[in-house]
Amino acid sequence: MASxxxxxxxxxxxxxxxxxxxxxxxxxxxLSQHGxxxxxxxxxxxxxxxxxxxxxSLTQLxxxxxxxxxxxTQRWQMLHSQTQTCTQTQYDRAGNxxxxxxxxxxxxxxxxxxIDELQTEFDKVRRIGEIVKGFRARxxxxxxxxxx
Numbered sequence: 001m002a003s004x005x006x007x008x009x010x011x012x013x014x015x016x017x018x019x020x021x022x023x024x025x026x027x028x029x030x031l032s033q034h035g036x037x038x039x040x041x042x043x044x045x046x047x048x049x050x051x052x053x054x055x056x057s058l059t060q061l062x063x064x065x066x067x068x069x070x071x072x073t074q075r076w077q078m079l080h081s082q083t084q085t086c087t088q089t090q091y092d093r094a095g096n097x098x099x100x101x102x103x104x105x106x107x108x109x110x111x112x113x114x115i116d117e118l119q120t121e122f123d124k125v126r127r128i129g130e131i132v133k134g135f136r137a138r139x140x141x142x143x144x145x146x147x148x
Contacts, residue, residue: 010024
């Protein structure tokens with residue numbers, strides 16, 4: 001009969017219960033990817049609350065975690081790139097909106113300037129109209145004096 005694979009109680013690792021469950025899960029996944037007796041041994045050890053310590057199991061677990069970390073790193077890089085793209089897009093949109101707002105403000109200021117010019121012209125025309133009325137009243141007054 002084969003001797004049992006070296007193992008230790010997983011509670012001796014100083015991990016929380018959720019971390020122990022995660023470690024058991026990943027050891028089973030790592031060993032099941034390679035099949036064979038290591039997977040059964042890990043399953044048996046896990047059911048007894050133990051973690052396999054043989055070199056093959058630890059090598060496969062390390063390789064599994066390396067692949068997992070590479071996958072996480074790749075995902076993080078993709079998300080980081082997407083975040084940068086979204087941020088740049090929003091920055092560009094904000095810049096465009098700001099440029100459009102500046103153009104509209106400039107246009108509004110030009111309209112106000114033109115209104116001020118028209119108001120000035122209106123005031124001039126009104127003063128000229130008052131002057132013309134004054135002359136007309138004087139001419140009519142003179143006409144009445146002369147015509148009488």
